[in-house]
Amino acid sequence: MKIDREEAQRIADLAHLELDDAALVRMAEEMTKILTYIDQLREIDVKGFEEHAGSQPTPFREDGVGVGQALSLSRQAGELALHQAGELALHDAIRRNAPQWSEGFFVVPKVIGGE
Amino acid sequence: MSDLLELPWHEAKSQASPREYLDACFAAIESHDPQLHAFLHVNRDAAGDGLPIGIKDNIVTTDMPTTCASRILGSFTSPYDATVIARLRARGAAIVGKTNLDEFAMGSSTEHSAFGVTRNPWNPNCVAGGSSGGSAAAVAARMVPAALGSETGGSVRQPAALCGVVGVKPTYGRVSRWGLVAFASGLDQIGVVTKTVRESAEVLGIIAGHDEMDSTSSSQPVDDYAADLDAGVRGMRFGVVREAVEQLTGEVRGNFDEAIKVLRGAGAIVEEASVPTIGYAIAVYYIVANAEASANLSRFDGIRYGRRSPNARTLAEVYSDSRGEGFGAEVKRRIMLGTFALSSGYYDAYYGRAQQVRARLRHDFAQAFAKFDFLITPTTPEPAFEIGAKTNDPLSMYLSDIFTAPANLVGVPAIAVPSGFAKSGLPLSLQITASHFTERAMFRAAAAYERETEFWRTSPRA
Numbered sequence: 001m002k003i004d005r006e007e008a009q010r011i012a013d014l015a016h017l018e019l020d021d022a023a024l025v026r027m028a029e030e031m032t033k034i035l036t037y038i039d040q041l042r043e044i045d046v047k048g049f050e051e052h053a054g055s056q057p058t059p060f061r062e063d064g065v066g067v068g069q070a071l072s073l074s075r076q077a078g079e080l081a082l083h084q085a086g087e088l089a090l091h092d093a094i095r096r097n098a099p100q101w102s103e104g105f106f107v108v109p110k111v112i113g114g115e
Numbered sequence: 116m117s118d119l120l121e122l123p124w125h126e127a128k129s130q131a132s133p134r135e136y137l138d139a140c141f142a143a144i145e146s147h148d149p150q151l152h153a154f155l156h157v158n159r160d161a162a163g164d165g166l167p168i169g170i171k172d173n174i175v176t177t178d179m180p181t182t183c184a185s186r187i188l189g190s191f192t193s194p195y196d197a198t199v200i201a202r203l204r205a206r207g208a209a210i211v212g213k214t215n216l217d218e219f220a221m222g223s224s225t226e227h228s229a230f231g232v233t234r235n236p237w238n239p240n241c242v243a244g245g246s247s248g249g250s251a252a253a254v255a256a257r258m259v260p261a262a263l264g265s266e267t268g269g270s271v272r273q274p275a276a277l278c279g280v281v282g283v284k285p286t287y288g289r290v291s292r293w294g295l296v297a298f299a300s301g302l303d304q305i306g307v308v309t310k311t312v313r314e315s316a317e318v319l320g321i322i323a324g325h326d327e328m329d330s331t332s333s334s335q336p337v338d339d340y341a342a343d344l345d346a347g348v349r350g351m352r353f354g355v356v357r358e359a360v361e362q363l364t365g366e367v368r369g370n371f372d373e374a375i376k377v378l379r380g381a382g383a384i385v386e387e388a389s390v391p392t393i394g395y396a397i398a399v400y401y402i403v404a405n406a407e408a409s410a411n412l413s414r415f416d417g418i419r420y421g422r423r424s425p426n427a428r429t430l431a432e433v434y435s436d437s438r439g440e441g442f443g444a445e446v447k448r449r450i451m452l453g454t455f456a457l458s459s460g461y462y463d464a465y466y467g468r469a470q471q472v473r474a475r476l477r478h479d480f481a482q483a484f485a486k487f488d489f490l491i492t493p494t495t496p497e498p499a500f501e502i503g504a505k506t507n508d509p510l511s512m513y514l515s516d517i518f519t520a521p522a523n524l525v526g527v528p529a530i531a532v533p534s535g536f537a538k539s540g541l542p543l544s545l546q547i548t549a550s551h552f553t554e555r556a557m558f559r560a561a562a563a564y565e566r567e568t569e570f571w572r573t574s575p576r577a
Contacts, residue, residue: 008451015409015454016416016431017447018439027451030509034452037510038398038465046471049478059330093194099423106418109430 001035003028120257121574123311124166127260133164137209140167143258144212147576151234153243153253155182157212165207166318169253169262172213173220173296174305176200179210183296184228185218187415187441189422197294198329199263199305199322206321211259214249218443219412220270220298222246223515226506227445234502235278236575237541241499244274244515250308251278255575261318262308267298268400269519271306272531272546276494279533279542279570281315281561282308284519286552287526288333290319291326299407300331302400302523310571312532312562316340319554338555344562348381351560353547354388354487359518363493370543371493374534377567378491383560388487390479395472396521397513402456402469403524409453415441448509473524480525484550489560492518494531494544518546528554532561533570542570 003011008028012019019027091104100107119127119139127136141159148154155172156179170176173183175193182188200210217227225233225248233248235241236256243252247264251274254262264271266284275282284306295305305322309315320341325334355375363371375385417423417437424436442450456465483490496517505512522529527550534545545564549557565571 003455011451011455011458014458015450016413016434016438017442017450018432018435019447023447027448030448031452031455034401034448034510034513035455035465038402038469041395041398041402041468041472044392044395044472044475046468046475049471049474059334061327061330090194093192094419097191097194097420099189099417099421108418108433109428111430 001032001039003031003035120260124260124314125317137161137163137167137211140211140259143256147236147256147258150239151236151243151252151256152231153214153233153249153256153258154212155184155215155230155249156180158210161209161211163204163207163209165209166203166261167209167211167259168203168318169212169214169250169259170200170210171216171220171247171250171262171264173216173265174199174263175294175296176210176213179213181213181296182230183219184216184230185441185443185446186229187421187437189420191420193294195294198291198326200294202322208321214247214253214262216249217246218446219296219408220246220265220267221408221445221449223269223273223512224500224502224505225249225274226502227443229443232502235499235541237279238499238539240501241541242277242502244277244499246270246274247282247306247308248274251275251280251282254278254280254308254310257574257576260309261314263322264306264308265295265298266304266306266523267302267404268523269516271308272494272519272529273516275308275531276544276546277499277542279544279573279575280308280310281312281533281571282306282531283315283319283554284522284529285319285323285554286333286528287523288331289323289528289552289554291324291329291332293326293328297411299404300411301407302404304523312530312558312565313341313344315530316344316558333552335552340555340558343555343559346559348378348383348560348563351383351489352487353378353383353385353560354483354490355385356390356393356483356490356492357387358390358393359492363496366537367493367497367543370535370537371545374491374545374564377564381563381567385491386487388483388490390476390483390490390521392472392476392479393521396476396524397517399469399472399476399524400516400520401452401513402465403473405449405453406456406466407453409450409457412442412446412450417441445509476521477525480521480527488549488556490548492546492548493534494518494546498537498539498541498543522548527551528557530557530561532565534568535570536573
């Protein structure tokens with residue numbers, strides 16, 4: 001499979017990756033080489049194996065009270081102070097990890113009418 | 116002090132207090148890590164009366180940052196502990212530090228870490244393997260008795276092999292992945308690096324088991340993995356995977372033939388097995404794993420955590436510039452390959468085809484396990500290679516995982532056990548693969564081989 005510079009640009013756009021011109025050319029060459037190796041998969045007879053190979057069937061569980069519900073139940077049960085302390089600590093951890101944050105929100109460049 | 120760290124943990128803990136042992140670990144890190152660079156963070160305040168352990172830096176901890184060896188995560192520190200960390204802490208483990216890896220666990224040499232390569236304790240000009248190279252080097256250099264790694268295509272077993280230590284990948288679903296930064300969710304599994312098989316069995320026993328936070332974790336009861344370690348392999352059936360072994364040459368071949376003799380000498384039945392599609396595993400792996408990675412890594416977008424590009428002016432640029440500047444070359448390559456394999460017009464030919472070949476590979480393994488208790492190959496096709504030898508040739512780097520990736524695609528457990536040394540002095544390794552959820556038997560087999568050979572007693576520090 002041959003990947004050219006334009007195809008590499010199309011894929012980079014899909015993946016939201018900014019690559020400069022030199023990087024795109026190199027990427028196209030490397031992808032061509034790797035995909036040529038991968039093309040050997042066409043040789044194999046997969047008759048009878050058309051079903052996708054999941055490792056396990058999707059596991060299900062009975063409905064029950066999970067972590068989220070337990071929190072809201074504890075709120076109802078009047079453990080409001082304890083609940084709020086936990087929520088504030090989590091809130092604080094999220095704020096500290098955010099690149100830009102204001103008044104409880106993540107800040108992003110203006111989307112509507114911004115460009 | 117260093118003698119203490121040469122002992123397996125279960126022997127050392129009767130000869131020193133937990134504090135003395137932990138201090139010995141910190142002293143060893145101080146003297147060896149400046150050269151080896153196995154650790155990205157060390158927590159000098161780590162405490163615990165139990166096992167001191169290193170943690171691959173793609174497993175989240177509340178008391179240290181988690182970087183995934185990537186610039187895109189910035190100074191991220193998790194608000195919660197991974198389930199494996201919580202389980203270790205509950206047993207008194209001291210979380211000593213976070214170990215180096217290829218960025219987002221994508222690589223086979225730890226050269227793709229954004230923070231510098233980890234060196235091999237047996238020869239600092241060689242790689243430690245990867246992606247869990249920091250974990251393997253930390254254990255091999257006797258800085259910690261154990262470390263956790265993660266596997267998607269051999270990232271625990273391959274570096275363990277290159278560093279001369281024991282590395283285990285359990286059955287898919289055996290260990291909770293809550294708090295493991297996702298690479299390829301259909302393949303990822305947390306594993307353990309130790310000096311000996313007994314330590315490996317004991318640590319896996321602590322971290323294994325169902326977790327309601329990870330719906331892919333199995334509810335099968337956890338076996339007592341150390342129960343049969345002394346039971347031997349008399350009458351057990353080992354299959355030598357013909358299609359893998361027939362390509363071997365030189366020292367690796369000779370070493371593997373020796374391992375077969377050792378197993379036969381211990382009473383095992385060793386015969387030829389066939390897994391006809393095993394040679395296609397790397398091709399399947401680089402489609403399936405990268406497709407899943409391209410989706411999983413879309414969460415790193417510079418919005419909620421991690422590094423945001425200072426150059427971005429629009430929202431679209433926040434995404435593409437933050438990712439373009441934050442991800443290293445190998446991560447970009449894999450996201451590109453994965454995005455391509457899932458893109459309109461190529462999905463059936465690549466992702467669909469790879470899943471079909473994977474189904475056939477599973478079938479071939481099941482056929483082999485109908486005749487054999489275990490399948491054996493060398494863990495890697497060659498010992499540790501020199502730093503820089505493969506960085507310009509991604510495909511040759513990928514082929515380092517040719518014997519390890521099949522177990523991830525099939526979901527079965529496998530273990531790498533030291534099998535001696537090449538003439539260069541670099542370690543070699545035997546891989547024992549077992550069928551789903553038969554870790555207890557696999558540890559028994561590995562322990563029997565280890566008892567006959569005792570290569571773990573040779574230390575790179577000697």
